[in-house]
Each structure stands twice: as C-alpha cells, then as structure tokens.
Amino acid sequence: MADFQTSTHRSRWIFSPQELLEKREAANQRAAKSLEQFGVTRLEVHLDGSVSYVEPILDQKDNAERSLPKPLNCEEEQHMRIFYEQKIQEVCLAFKFPHKIQATAIMYFKRFYLQWSVMEHHPKHIMLTCIYASCKVEENHVSAEELGKGIQQDHQIILNNEMVVYQSLGFDLIVYAPYRSVEGFNEDMQEFCHARDEEQEKFKNFLQTANAEVDRIMLTDAPLLYPPGQLSLASLHRANEVHGVLDFERYLNILLSRQHSAYSTSQLFESLKSIDTLVGKLNIPTAKDMRHIDRKLKSCWDPSSQDENKKREKRSKHKSKRTASEMQGARA
Amino acid sequence: MHCAESGDRLRRATTVAATAAATTTKMMIPASDSGGASAGEEDPSLAKRVADRYLKREVLGEGTYGIVFKAIDTKTGQTVAIKKIRLGKYKEGVNFTALREIKLLKELKDPNIIELIDAFPHKGNLHLVFEFMESDLEAVIRDRNIVLSPADVKSYLQMTLKGLAYCHKKWVVHRDMKPNNLLIASDGQLKLADFGLARIFGSPDRKFTHQVFARWYRAPELLYGAKQYGAGVDVWAAGCIFAELLLRRPFLQGSSDIDQLGKIFAAFGTPKPSQWPDMVFLPDYVEYQYVPAPPLRTLFPMASDDALDLLSKMFTYDPKARITVQQALEHRYFSSVPAPTKPSLLPRPPPKGESQNHKPSDFISQDGPLVLSPQRKLRRVTLHQDGLEGNVYQLDKAGEHVKEVRNMDGTTGQSGSMPMSIDLGAVFGSRPPPRPTLNSVDRSHLKRKLDLDPEFDYH
Numbered sequence: 019m020a021d022f023q024t025s026t027h028r029s030r031w032i033f034s035p036q037e038l039l040e041k042r043e044a045a046n047q048r049a050a051k052s053l054e055q056f057g058v059t060r061l062e063v064h065l066d067g068s069v070s071y072v073e074p075i076l077d078q079k080d081n082a083e084r085s086l087p088k089p090l091n092c093e094e095e096q097h098m099r100i101f102y103e104q105k106i107q108e109v110c111l112a113f114k115f116p117h118k119i120q121a122t123a124i125m126y127f128k129r130f131y132l133q134w135s136v137m138e139h140h141p142k143h144i145m146l147t148c149i150y151a152s153c154k155v156e157e158n159h160v161s162a163e164e165l166g167k168g169i170q171q172d173h174q175i176i177l178n179n180e181m182v183v184y185q186s187l188g189f190d191l192i193v194y195a196p197y198r199s200v201e202g203f204n205e206d207m208q209e210f211c212h213a214r215d216e217e218q219e220k221f222k223n224f225l226q227t228a229n230a231e232v233d234r235i236m237l238t239d240a241p242l243l244y245p246p247g248q249l250s251l252a253s254l255h256r257a258n259e260v261h262g263v264l265d266f267e268r269y270l271n272i273l274l275s276r277q278h279s280a281y282s283t284s285q286l287f288e289s290l291k292s293i294d295t296l297v298g299k300l301n302i303p304t305a306k307d308m309r310h311i312d313r314k315l316k317s318c319w320d321p322s323s324q325d326e327n328k329k330r331e332k333r334s335k336h337k338s339k340r341t342a343s344e345m346q347g348a349r350a
Numbered sequence: 351m352h353c354a355e356s357g358d359r360l361r362r363a364t365t366v367a368a369t370a371a372a373t374t375t376k377m378m379i380p381a382s383d384s385g386g387a388s389a390g391e392e393d394p395s396l397a398k399r400v401a402d403r404y405l406k407r408e409v410l411g412e413g414t415y416g417i418v419f420k421a422i423d424t425k426t427g428q429t430v431a432i433k434k435i436r437l438g439k440y441k442e443g444v445n446f447t448a449l450r451e452i453k454l455l456k457e458l459k460d461p462n463i464i465e466l467i468d469a470f471p472h473k474g475n476l477h478l479v480f481e482f483m484e485s486d487l488e489a490v491i492r493d494r495n496i497v498l499s500p501a502d503v504k505s506y507l508q509m510t511l512k513g514l515a516y517c518h519k520k521w522v523v524h525r526d527m528k529p530n531n532l533l534i535a536s537d538g539q540l541k542l543a544d545f546g547l548a549r550i551f552g553s554p555d556r557k558f559t560h561q562v563f564a565r566w567y568r569a570p571e572l573l574y575g576a577k578q579y580g581a582g583v584d585v586w587a588a589g590c591i592f593a594e595l596l597l598r599r600p601f602l603q604g605s606s607d608i609d610q611l612g613k614i615f616a617a618f619g620t621p622k623p624s625q626w627p628d629m630v631f632l633p634d635y636v637e638y639q640y641v642p643a644p645p646l647r648t649l650f651p652m653a654s655d656d657a658l659d660l661l662s663k664m665f666t667y668d669p670k671a672r673i674t675v676q677q678a679l680e681h682r683y684f685s686s687v688p689a690p691t692k693p694s695l696l697p698r699p700p701p702k703g704e705s706q707n708h709k710p711s712d713f714i715s716q717d718g719p720l721v722l723s724p725q726r727k728l729r730r731v732t733l734h735q736d737g738l739e740g741n742v743y744q745l746d747k748a749g750e751h752v753k754e755v756r757n758m759d760g761t762t763g764q765s766g767s768m769p770m771s772i773d774l775g776a777v778f779g780s781r782p783p784p785r786p787t788l789n790s791v792d793r794s795h796l797k798r799k800l801d802l803d804p805e806f807d808y809h
Contacts, residue, residue, distance in 0.1 A: 021520050026456055066437050066471040154446065155453055157549065161442060180443040181471050189469045191453035 022245060026190035031129060033242050041132045042092055049135035049318070050089035057086060059137035059318040067181030069138075087317035094311045095136050097303040102141040103127055103237050104302055109149060109169055115158065117229070121195030123152035124236050126187060132242070133186045137318045139179070146171055147179040155191045196232045196241075196250035203254055204228065210272065211264050220263060228257035231297070238296040244289055251286070252293035404432065404479070416475060420482060423467070429482040430467060434475045447546035448476060454522055454545045462513030464533060464543040480543075483533035484701040487540065487591070491529055491598055493699040500654065502697060503595045504683070505690035506532075509540035510588055515675040517542065518581045521552040525562040527587035529594060536701070538693030551580055563587055565610050566600050570621070571669050573611050575634030582669035585678065589664030596650050596657070611638065618665055619643025626668040656683035 022028055033041075049059045052071065061069040090098070103124050110120035126148040130139075146165065153160045166173030184191070204225045213221060231253035235241070240249055251270075258266050270283045303311075407420040416434040423430050435448050455466035468479035487506060490496060498506075510532055517524055524531075526547040533543045547562050557577040562568070569586035571579055593601035602617060604610025615621070620640045623630055646658050653661070660683040663673035673681070684690065 021457075024457070024459070066474045066476075068471070150443075154443075154449060159442075159446075163441075177443045181437065181476070184444065184449075185471060189452050190456055191449070192457050 022194050022247070025192065025194065026188075027192065027194050028245065030188065030190060031125075031242065032245060033132075035239070035243065038132070038239055038242060042095065045131070045133065045135040045138070046090070046092050046095060049137035053086060053089050053137070053318055058320070059089065059135070060140070060320065061138045063139070063179055063182050065178060065181060067185040069182060088314060089318055090135075090137055090311060090314055094314065095131075097301075097307060098136045098141055098311055098315065099127070099131055100237050100300070101303045101308050102145045106145055106149060107233060107236070109145075113160070113165075113168060115149075115153070116156075117197040117232075118195050119149070119152050119156050119158055121197060121232075121236060122156055122193045123148040125193040125195070125241060126151055126183060128239075128242055129190075130183055130186045137315060139182070140315075140319060142171075143175045143179050144183065147176050147183045150176045151180060151183055151191075194246040196235070196246040196253065197229065199247050199250040200225065200228050200232060200253060203250060206273075207254070207264055207269060210269055220261065224254075224257055224261045224263050227260055228253045231256045234297050234300060235293060237302065238293075238300050240293045240296045243296075244293060248286070248289050249293060252290045252297075255290050256294065256297070404430065406432075421479075423479070428467075431480045431482045433478040433480065435478070437471060437474050437476055444476065448478065450548065451545045452478065454548050454550075458517065458520060458522065458545075460513060460516040461539055462509050462541055463516060464541045481535065481541075483541065483543070484536045485534040485698050486530045487532040487534065487595075488528075488530035489699045490534065490697070491594055496697045496699065498595060498598070498697065499688070499691070500657070501688040501691045503592075503657075504688070505693060505696055506540055506595055507588075507592050508679070508684055508690050509693065510542070510591060511675050511679050513540070513542040514584055514588060515679055517548070518584070518675050521550055522548055523551045523581055524548050524584050524587075526564070527584050527591065528564050528567050529591055532591070534696075534698055538696045538698065540693070565604055565607065566590060566602055568607075568610060569669065570611060570614055570667055571629075571632065573607050573614075573634070574629065574632035576632050579669060581675065582672045585664050585672055585675055586669075588675070588678075589661060592657075592661055592664065593650070596653050608636075615641055617643070617649060618646075618667070621667040626671075628668070628670075654683070654686075656681070656686050659683070 053059045056071055058072055060072055062072050063069050106123050106127060107120055110123065123145075127141075127145060130144055130148065131141075146169070150160070150162055150165055153165070162173040162176045166176060204221060208217075208221050211217075228250075232250065235249050235253055240252070244252075255266055258264060267283065267287070270286055273279075274281055274283055274286065403425055404421040404423055407422065410418045410420050410431060412418070416436045418431055418433050421430050421432050422428070433448075435445050437444065452466065452469050455464070456469075459465070464483070465481045466478060467481060468477070470477055487510075490498070490506070510527075514524065514527070522545075524542060524545065524547070526544055527542075531542065531544045533541050535541060549558065551558075558579065560572040560575050560577060560579070562572065563583065567587035567590045569579075569583045572583055590601050602610065602613040604613045615638055619642050620638050621629060629635060646662055647653075650658060650661065660673075660678060660681045663681070664678060666672040
C-alpha cells in the first residue's frame, strides 16, 4: 500500500501532543477508578474482543488495615510502555523479523495504549499479541505457538488478546513505517551528492546510523505525532550530524521544490527539530527503573500478591542505593 | 480513607455491584471514553450496536466461515450485507482471509470498489459490514434475457478497469478477478469485491504464490509457476472478463492447468521466446507444441477493431509488455463510439434479494455438492447442476416461509417469485467443466504454504 495521503494512518492516527495527553490521562483515570472501586485494575479479555472486570477483590478480612494498592501514574505508565516497546524490538530482532514487522508491532502497541491503561491490559500480553498481529498483517506469518515458544510464553495469551487488539486499533491495520522511506531518501541523497563508487561505504554507514535512529524514534511519541516521511528525514538528519554526508538544508530545499510542496523548509525543519527533541528526551528505562513500577503494576493487577509486594517494596527502597550491576537481572 | 467496619464491607460490595452492573457482564471497549479522535468519526469498537445499529434481515447464504445476512443500518437507513465469521475456531486466531480483506478495504475507498462499512466482533463472531449489492457480473453475462450492446460491454469493462486501476495505484493486486467477484449495485455501478486473496505488491524480490485466481482467469505466467509477478495478472484476468462479456460465456475454459495453457495457446498461438523472453526461466515451464494464432477476429466476430486491439494488448504474453490498466483505460476503445452506457441504464438481471456480496468470497466457498442450507444450495447448485434448478427453487421458497417477511424494501421481494433467469440446461448442458475456483481450504493452505512461510525475507 503506498498512499499515505489517503490512508487511515494519516486520517485517524496522527495526533496533537495535547490529544495524546488527554487520551492517556483518561485511560489512567479509568484504571485508577476501577482500582478504587474494585480493588483491581485488570480486565478479563474474551475471545471476541469484549472485556469485563474481574471479580472485585475488596473484602479480605482486614479491610481496615489494608490500604489499596496505588495506581501507576501517567509517567510510570509511559516508562512501562517504552520498556515494552523496546522489548518488541528485541524480540523482533531475535526472530530476525524485517524492520517493518517491528515497526508495525510498535505502532499497534502505541495505538492500543491510547485507549487503555497498562493497568487494564498487561503490556507483556499486548506486546506479544502486537508482534503476532503484525506478522500476520505484514504477510510474514508466524504461528502463535512458534512465537510463544520462541520467548517462552503461553501462546494462548496471544490468541486471547488478538481480537481486543484489532478492535482497539479500529481495524486500521496498515501502518506506514519510516524504514522504507529512509532507504529511499538515502538513495536520493546519494544522487544529490553525485556520490562516487568509493563513497558507497560512507552511505552504507550513514544508512545504518539512520536506521538505528529510526529505532529510537519509534520509542518516542513521534510516530503518533508526525507522518513517517518526517520521521525518516529526522533520523537521516540525526545520522547526518554524525557522518556529515551532505548539506541537509540544501537537500531539503531541493526536495521540497521538486515536490512542489506546500511545506516550507523552515516548517519542515521545525518538525524535524521537534522530533529531535523527543528523541533527546527519550529515557529508556532500565530493568532497575522497571522494578518498582512493575511491582506496582503487579499489585494493581493481582492484589492478592499485594502484601508480599508491599514488604518487598519497602525493602527495595533501601536497596535502591545498591549498585546497578547488582540489580541487573533482577527482573527475570 | 475507607471506613473500618465490617458493615462497610457489605456497603462496599453493593456499591461495587451497582457501579459494575453496567459493566460486569461484558464491557465493550471504551474507545468512546478515550476521546474519539483516535477512532475518528465512526467509533469502530462498540460491538453492542450490532443489535443497536443493524436490523437483521434474512440470511443470504452460508459458508465455511459463517453466514451472511442482509441487514438495515439504522444509522444511515442503508441496506447492508453482513458477513459473520466465527471466532475462536481456528488455531491461528482471527481468520487470515478476513483480516486481509479488512486491512485492504479499510484503505481502499473508490466508487468501483466494494465499501467495507464496518468491522466488529460481536458474540463470538467477527462481523464485516458491506454495502449491499444487488447482483454480479456473472449473473449479467449468464442471463439470456439480457442483451448486452457494445456500449454496455464497454461500460462494464470500464468500471472493472477503473476499480482495478485504483487498486494498482495503491499497489494492491486483486488476484481473484472473475465475473462473480464483480458486484453490481442498485445504481448500476460495478464494484470489485472479495479482497481475500489480494496483496500489496511492489516490494522487490517478494515472492508470491502462483495459486491464485480461478483457473480460467489465470495469466500464463502464473500457470508457468511464476512467483514474482505484478499487476499484469489482474490485467490478464480483466481481459478474460472482457472476452466473456463479448462471448457471453467464459472464454478459456481449461479443465486443468496444463489444459488451460493449451486453451490459451490455441487462442493466441504458442508464445515464442522472442515474444516472451522470461518464459523459459519460469519454474513450471514446459514446451508446448507450436500452434499458430488464429486471427483474433475469428474468435470475436462481432467485436470492433478497437475492442480487438485492446483485447490483444490485455492478452499480451510477456507481462512486462502487457498493457497496464491505466493504459487500457486510455485506449481509444473507450473514447471511440459508442460511448459507454451510463451505469444506471445498464441492463441487469432482476434483483435477487440475495446479495452476491458474500457468496463469491472465500467465506462461502464453492464446494458445490456440499449443501449446507437451502439458501446456499440455491447459490451454488445453480452453477453446476442442471436439472436441479426446480428443486432448489422450491427449497428456497420453502425456506422463505419460515423466514420473516423479506420484502421490506421491495427489491428483495422478488427473489421468491423471480423466475430463474438462466436456463441451465441450455447454457451448461454442453459444457463439461464446472467453474473452477480456489476453495477456501486450498486457499488458506496455499497461502500458508506458498505465500507466507517460504519467503521470510529477512530484512
């Protein structure tokens, strides 16, 4: 599919920062509310994509003593999402999936969590399901079983969540990833520079860096804010800072005039800069950062483990002074 | 915060019950609370409205994937056809073909492409809501009461090519072009349907299965096992449809793949390597005995020169040299007299009250003799079995009584009393091979085996 202009991606899945904030707040609030009401945030997912609340867990004997688990705040949710988005990249890499699969899976994951809080649907489950769905849609089918086996997860989780994922995506399944256009731009840039044969290596490295930059951009909000073409230009721009292969501004000028674009170079640069800022601010949580959030999630998700968690949580506060290396592998 | 008494527990529990009442049973996805903007104008998720939004009418057919029924969209007043696909039955989750159709039709919006109005799961089924289509091109071609003027043929072909051009512009190959996948709306517009085999093409070196299209519409490169092919396969099939419009019968009716190539070569002459250099490298290439091409005029005695010229360009052997859909639309055939008939004025069979929407698609495959229900029998049996017509008709009528009032909007009412327009004995008596198509089992199998697994293109 090669027409972004008329795509559902463009018409329905590019937002303003404000919209993202509102959606996420709404989901977070809803989960926090159900925690308060039912003592649990987890939702039961049915095969047909419908969901229901699990049995309220509120009436243990010592209701008085026991305070409710604390919900995750929006920032913690974000950490959680980024952590699992990065996991998607890891898993896809391990399976040697094409870039496209990985990018589609991440986009599904991002879109899904515009509707839901990580407290309602466990990101691990959704991550797996998004990878599975992405393989299916991108016509690189991998069986759920195979996928589950590859990462030692129960593949039934994937099948259980498949419909709720499609439904949350509004069945808009075609996603435009920046990788393809990075390649296209790279070729165009070589032409623009009248690259000689001996410069091939340089452009190859340039492309590699740009692809790595896209990987990072994919972990930010940028894919929900900017069209894929701009994401790829932003990544090339960043790569160019490293490799200095061309006069980027001059290239953009020519690019825009060639396409009779309504955009001005300065506008485009503005977008690229904003994407740059988002990448600059990207903070990929470490396993250590995750520990605390993960435990919090667990107690919202499955309050029966709460007491135990609370104890551990307290301990972990003291432990936080320990060295990072000791913490590695804490999250198995 | 919370009071510390055990009495409170009770109170809490009731509160929970009360607040949860609306949600406990089955809370649908709250996409609506999530602000709407994401989901845009129509909120895709609230499945509740299958009951709320669509008024169910009669069943139109049944197939391996579930049933198809007619419904009224209360939101728009529009008549729709809903394909119901059972969920949770498959080891591999949501049906692959359905998913393909959804993902592509979500992006393809054109007057000559069937509109997917909605998709949602409800009560263990995935529902696909399509605009309701009155008839299909196969019914037009077969209806001996219909006279197709050259202008009518031109119009039908033009609409076919327009829909196809739109797909190709978006890099989608349909891969199942045939008259009964070309549906006809009540305003006469022809629309491409059944995108269950369609694929996005254009990625370099991507390999596809050659097991696509019903055999009679399969391009020679596919019959020779080509794995890398493009939009040309649709053009060939469109050529077959063009020929079928002119002849009023399927043009190249091979009984096997080998025979199909034989039929093609008999019509256009055995291709020489000079004509089609890549041919000899195709996986299943076999040399055929040389036969010269008879003049095309002898095969289509009534066709105009322009029609013949376009036809021969659509039937060019070398897919690289074959005319593109866009070029075909610009061919002088379409600008010369007679002008194509306005869609609304085109002759078409009386509405059947039975949408063709669903039936041709893979959700209801053509497993001829396997009869699941009277409705279905009507659909399928008419294709193959002469003589049975009367019985089927009766069966259908009988089924009708059981069903609720069906002539709500007049268009459907006739189906019960409509005389079958096809004299099957006459049309098919002399025709041995039944229309071959890929049945759904083959399809999914082939797709898995040939399309998907082997070509894990690792970057």
